[in-house]
Amino acid sequence: MDTKNVRSKLPGVRFGGMRLGRGRRLLLVVTALAVVIPAIIGAIGGFTKTNGGEVAVVRNGGWLDDNKIREVIDPGSSVTWSGWWSVVHRYPAQQRFYTITSTGNGDRTGVDVVTVPSSDGVNMGIEGTFYFNLNLDHNVLMEFDNKFGTRQFRGADGAMRNAWDGDEGWSSFLDQIIRPVIDNDLREQVNSFRCAELVSSCALVQNQGGKPQPAGGQSSNGNIAKVQNAINTSLQQDIRSTLGGDYLTNIHFNLSRVTLPESVQAAVDKAQAAYAQVSESQARVSQAQADAQANEARQRGYNACPACAQIDVMKAIPPNVTVYAPGANASVPLTGH
Known part of the structure; x- marks a missing residue:
């Protein structure tokens, strides 16, 4: 068979007046x-x-x-x-929050507490929640995306993500940009109070004229509210300055808990136990003094009425005693006593 003639008879494809071969097709x-x-x-x-x-x-x-x-x-x-x-x-278009807590249920895994010193040098553990909304004005939102949507942020786990990359990406943005502002504001405000002004039991282990003072008479809740109000006043300005615009709105920080370092808390617990023992001892002393005063009054009554003393003695004899022998070979049968 003449293969050359067979190939020449195979159909082709015309394209613009030209016949295309199989490879070109x-x-x-x-x-x-x-x-x-x-x-x-x-x-x-x-x-x-x-x-x-x-x-x-x-x-x-x-x-x-x-x-x-x-x-x-x-x-x-x-x-x-x-x-x-x-x-x-x-x-995110709805209200969001960023939680700082030691329970492991915050935005960072594990224990997450902001540790800042009080004015008298005691490290205080601060826990709370930061609430906010993203500004949804179109022009503001486009500015935000140009500044922060075109870069990546390192999260608490070390991974790099975009702010718009789901919840993890948004948390990475908050971790790297917003969290340092919160920490700084807490440090500034807490540093203006003494430890005992925020945690009243701190007074148990602090020297006041050489002697530890028992807790009481000092409201720490009012001072915590002052810290919270001061933070809410400064946080809006500080975040605006850090971001370069009003990209976050309705900012509010709820300070939920102030804790002491483990060593300080252990000392507080020990001091509280000691004061409890002191109170118990004082109660026993008061009881003894009351008993002594009662005995003295009773003795004065017996001196005025000797027969009354004998009557009380007879009343105090247990019911299973049948003969009472007061001495001098004298005895009194108690049948029917």
Whole structure:
């Protein structure tokens, strides 16, 4: 068989008046798929919507497009065309909080307490919760995304994440940018109070003129409220200064607990136990004094009425005694006693 004549009779594909061979046809199909498939993916991915708890900043991302912000999509939107291959940065739209606690249920795993010194040098453990909202004004939100949505932040676990990368990314942003501001404000405010003004039992182990003073008569709750109010006054300004704008609103810090170092708390517990023993001893002394006064009064009565003394003696004889012998060979039968 003449293979040359057979190949010459195989059908070809005409393209622009030219007949294409098998290799060229395959190249044409691959090229078409390379264009069509990304176009389909880009079209499908170009539709976006938000739920009620998030707001979205959309940035251009096409092959020939820039990376500038295209639009902001408000919370709870319907399906919206966001453009070919656009990148969507999703941020929390509802009130958020950042918890600092020793229970292990805070935003950082494990024990997380801000340790700051009081004015008299005692390290105080501060626990509380920071509440805030992200400013949803479109212009402000676009500024925030330009400043903080285009970089990554190191979280408490050491991993680098974007602020819009889910809850973990948002927590990483708070850990690196907001947490130092909170710590600094707590340090400044707590440092203006003595230990006993925030934890009244601290007075048990602090020398006042050479002697430890028992706790009492001093309200630590009022001073804790003062610290909390001062923090709420300064925190808004400090966060605005740190971020460079009013990106967070409705800022409030709730100071929930002030604790002492383990060594100081152990000393407080020991002192409290000692004061309890002192109180118990004082109670016994008071009881003894009362008993002595009662005996003295009773003796004066017996001196005035000797027969009364004998009557009381008879009354004090146990019921199982049948004969009472007061002495001098005298005895008194107690039958029927």
